[in-house]
Amino acid sequence: MSTLLGLDVTRIKADFPILSRTVRDGRRLVYLDSGATSQKPVQVLDAERAFYTQHNAAVHRGAHQLAEEATDAYESARATIAAFIGAQPDEIVFTKNATEGINLVAYAMSNATTAGPESARFVVGPGDSIVVTEMEHHANLVPWQMLAQRTGATLRWLGLTDDGRLDLSNLDEVVDATTKMVAFVHQSNVLGTINPVETLVRRAREVGALVLVDACQSVPHQSTDVHAIGADFLVFSGHKMLGPLGIGVLWGRPELLAAMPPFLTGGSMIEVVHMEGSTFAAPPQRFEAGVPMAAQAVGLAAACDYLTSIGMDAVAAHEHELTGRAIEGLSALPGVRIIGPVTTEARGGAVSFVVDGIHPHDVGQVLDDRGVEVRVGHHCAWPLTRRYGVPATTRATFYLYNDAADVDALVDAVKAAQAFFGSA
Amino acid sequence: MSTLLGLDVTRIKADFPILSRTVRDGRRLVYLDSGATSQKPVQVLDAERAFYTQHNAAVHRGAHQLAEEATDAYESARATIAAFIGAQPDEIVFTKNATEGINLVAYAMSNATTAGPESARFVVGPGDSIVVTEMEHHANLVPWQMLAQRTGATLRWLGLTDDGRLDLSNLDEVVDATTKMVAFVHQSNVLGTINPVETLVRRAREVGALVLVDACQSVPHQSTDVHAIGADFLVFSGHKMLGPLGIGVLWGRPELLAAMPPFLTGGSMIEVVHMEGSTFAAPPQRFEAGVPMAAQAVGLAAACDYLTSIGMDAVAAHEHELTGRAIEGLSALPGVRIIGPVTTEARGGAVSFVVDGIHPHDVGQVLDDRGVEVRVGHHCAWPLTRRYGVPATTRATFYLYNDAADVDALVDAVKAAQAFFGSA
Amino acid sequence: MQLESMYQEIILDHYRRPHHKGLQELYDVEVHHVNPTCGDEVTVRVRITADGAHVVDEISYDGLGCSISQASTSVMTDLVSGKPLEEALAVQQEFLTLMQSKGADIADTDIDEDLLEDAVAFVGVSRYPARIKCALLGWMAFKDAAAQAVAAKEQT
Amino acid sequence: MQLESMYQEIILDHYRRPHHKGLQELYDVEVHHVNPTCGDEVTVRVRITADGAHVVDEISYDGLGCSISQASTSVMTDLVSGKPLEEALAVQQEFLTLMQSKGADIADTDIDEDLLEDAVAFVGVSRYPARIKCALLGWMAFKDAAAQAVAAKEQT
């Protein structure tokens, strides 16, 4: 059964020590919460540990042998991670998570107001608009609300259709000549929806707006080429793609990064410092203030290597099958309604649903009692949840280490919840 | 020899795998660059790995068993780290490094301008001043330059005396009624100088200014009690105190944190989110947007436990002896001049020096060739270096895993550099 | 199957047939609390008497949430209704202690079962850190409302 | 002891007795470059002829820095001085390649030793990533100055 879907899941599972543990009095762990954070293979843990036991030093700050080796490990990791998304090393900036990456761009835009003329491109103010969508994760919504608050710009958004897609009917009104930034999620962490990047980028280009893509849920699950996407900025987190916690990536067009004012300031991002004022290094250093998370970069590069060795297309195909099986299994249960597209068309592996008469928290409790670990709540996308008229949802998310048995365990557990609460 | 100074350094060294490696064709590694970043004991590496292999999940976001365990591990780590500096758990915020902690406060202060009346306390603008010192690390200088640039406030600074101390002769003029923030380093990363916190805090209190202490070089090396220090904010990095890379700490007075507007925004720091606007959680969550570095928090807590088991007073006494030995050994060499206090009074273990006729880069090269790993350059404190009229310095820094033999290797290597370049 | 120990019959009963649900017109103070991690919400209205005892003479609520948060709020309204505020807050405090008991056998703790009455049924919840907040939602709202109601009375 | 292979006699000679050090009054362009990691600085002044060949007819520099950055700048001035710009930039390019050779035996590479003359002595530096920037400081400044000088000539 495990190899049914093209991937040798049994072998893959063996690389993830945590997957062999049990939960709640000996239940097999069925981890269906990779959308929140993924588990880590030993290859990633070993790479991080090897950095510490062999090469640890502050990168870009020393001339001794350890510092040379650490810097080399850090910059090689940058090259590997850049290649993973079809980018050049200097185009990617390491942040602590995707959230910081989005905040970086939003703060750089307000900093542009008091920076030099070379960053005029980034200035926003009263009369300008910033556009997001109603399906954004809080990480790609609140930073823009705050940018609007700091600068006097207006926040606008695209709404959603009842079947879980972006409503593009008023795209040309929402994104208009006042629009300076269009920021949207590539793949929704709640609905699973994959958004029509091309349409959105085309419209943004027509009005001369910048484009930021939140790729937190796409980079881990499908092959990504930043040039094919065609945006100006793209962010994702390491921890959702088998990498360590504490590292995220911001990709930016090199000419934009070169013109953008700094965000965090301090050591290693400067050119010359006087008490009276400072000048700044070229990107990516300009955006990496302080001693960086080198060990985590090395771990994330190992995660990219791991995913590449399996093949991102194989990963995507595998998840596609699991998603189809989950949609089918859940839809077949009376009283269960999927929030989001009910086909696997332009859709990734986040499957959210509600069960009539049982609050998601209670559904989750029954699932957890059987070892099925899903997430319940608003999934950091509260406006989306509200849009669909539910207080919360139960969400299962899949990754390369899940198999059909995991999906079946989910469906069985939902049935058990209905039985327990007597609602079906 | 190794136990000469009260600590069983031989046993301690055995906990640090990297210290048994060799560099440059088989030379013993003499690591004297802990001021840049410290090495990590197996206890820390094991704690981090155990988190990943047993409890990994996104903290504060899930209700399943792994999420419960991960959240518990993260919050227990917070309690351990808070206790290490005499604080309550809710008073500390995890950041990616100390640099982010300082930027957090500086940005919160400019955000106060457009936030609600409860944060009026933090507003700065034209006519207000921010005070730093000429010995600041770039991390505690550039963020304040930028705050001044964003808000129109003025940056002022205290100068230095020729023997490497703060010049307090004009303290009452520099810190005056216009001053809203006094930010200074507890222990200089270049001079080793320990600053008179009490005097500075007293003056800041007289004028009603906030106080931020950069404790990056003190928390790792001496017992710290935030209440005894009496500041409003205090920052430090995990990686300089045996902890992992990628984590720093901001401590803040609870009533100030409660009134301070957020900095990074996104998931987990919100209370209620609508498309039209959001409200925010109480501290520390308000300041921890996105999935946090839980594994690194667990690693840092293990580092605190390790240091506590040895005893911070014993660590400080040990380094005090090593520092004395280094000052004595280096001062005895003709043509070698120490930049910073030449006594061990109110001084920690950063020993910077210049060698007549040999550029620090060249000194460092000879040292490295002999396995002695020091840092050369401006140590991210360029104005300080300029103040002492040198292009750069060579700096040795000590930690609990160094012993007298390491200090002697340093002194011998400096002699070798003089011999090689024929300058002594 | 540990579920039964968590979802005791009393809890499911209160969930299906809540008491004091539906906001009443008579009240001194209304508070609205949310649980930001899951979005659960509760609105509580309280009226207390003007005398020194400040008896809780009206309490009602409305809310959206899981069985634990709703049932717990319903049980709370039963327990505090008609009690002098001091006694009501003592029950509130005891419930807090129960929630912090990490699933310990009540017999091994100082917890006063008699004080808690039906609320003792929530003991199983204390083993699930993520659900404790659910169980506390209504209770914390009551505490907040009570403090505000007293402040209002004492001002006038 | 690998030091000798890095600090070859030629390097130490240039460091102690630098050529073309001291800024000259005759120049078209002056550039100032710093190495932000260590604070080393160099100012380079260049004059080129107005004819098509753009011969480097004046070059001088001043600087603060380690033996490698100072000696390398001194050697650079010797090598580019009097050469048509195209040839001078070819040497610059070859020096860049040398610095990227990671300590490989020159015989195993395509590097043209004859072109590099004395600059070949810096081969040992290529094994130390942190020092490569030192060795390149003056050369990059020259490249920058040359580009600016050409632009200036072609404008007028």
Ligand SMILES: Cc1ncc(COP(=O)(O)O)c(C=O)c1O
């Ligand atoms: C005194 C001082 N302040 C601030 C910092 C910045 O720390 P980090 O780079 O970990 O943010 C350092 C170390 O680099 C330091 O020594």
Ligand SMILES: Cc1ncc(COP(=O)(O)O)c(C=O)c1O
């Ligand atoms: C779509 C989306 N955007 C942004 C984020 C934020 O990522 P992080 O919390 O790692 O910064 C997440 C995950 O939490 C996500 O799913």
